[in-house]
Amino acid sequence: MKIKKIVILSILIFIFTATGFSVSNKKKIIVNYMMYRGIFLKVDNLNNALIDKGYPEINSYCDSVGIGNHNIIQKKIIFGINYHQFYGNNSRNGNYSTKLTGNWELFSFGFILYNTKNIYFYPIFNFGYGELNINIIESSIDSFSKVLDQNSLMDGVVMKTSSYLFEPTIGIDFYMENNIFGTLFFGIRSGYMMSPLNYGWTVNGISISGGPATRIEGFFISFSAGMLL
Structure with missing residues (x-):
């Protein structure tokens, strides 16, 4: 499933990149980049349900890493896609261990409010789909041999x-020219x-009913770095 998502994302990035070149003029920016994001999820209801049992x-708090692409057209419109895989911290008590993970895929669209030669400032709106996963296992299973010994x-x-x-997000991009790598990109977004x-x-x-009301929600800040195409 993860490989399928990565393949689909690669195809979408290619489409966006091709679209940028198809409007071929010098008033465009096309960037591929890696991202890190920290996000505080609203999981109070979920935690109450876990503690009660x-x-x-x-x-x-969760960390996430991802890849993305965006195009800036005519120094006015910005659009792109990105994929994140996020990882929570392991939690453990005397009987059980839990781990929070998940992923999301987002499309982005916004407009440039201000720019100089090397800086672009913009609001951007991301929309897409995501999953949040919770893994629970007995704390006593802490080695590979114990996993094999406990089939059930x-x-x-x-x-x-x-x-x-x-x-809803605010972003700022920085572009730096480099004699070896061309133009490098660094970005910060928060929303x-x-x-x-x-x-x-x-x-x-x-599928089950009666679960705690839990949504993938929260404040985040992300950092990205990449290169212009």
Whole structure:
């Protein structure tokens, strides 16, 4: 599934890149980059449900890494795509360990408010789809041999929820010319991730009702670095 998503993302990046060249003029910028994002998720309801049943609460802060692309056309319009994989911290008590992970794919569209030769400032709106996963396993299973010895607990429990996402965001880009690599790109974005539509929970792939109201929401700041094409 992850390979499929990466292939799809690569195709979409190629399409966006090709679109940029198809309007061929010198008033365009096309950038591919890597990203890091830190986000504080709203997981209070989920943590209350976990604690009530004796499971360790999860950390609301998550790190994510990803890849992205954007085009700036006529120094007015900015659009692109990006994919993130995020990782929470492991939590453990005397009986259980939990781990929060997830991913999201976002399309972006915005407009340039201000620019100089090397700086672009803009609001941008991201929209897409994401998943949040919680893995639970007994704390006693802390080695490979113990996993093999406990067949009934080998898979643990995987709980998932998914949402459509919307992010109002402010961004600033910096461009630096380099004799070896050409023009380098550095960017900072900050905003708020919202989940206007949520699909509820599945456990080990089976849909269930009555789960805690949990959405992929929270403030974030991201840093990116890459090169112009």
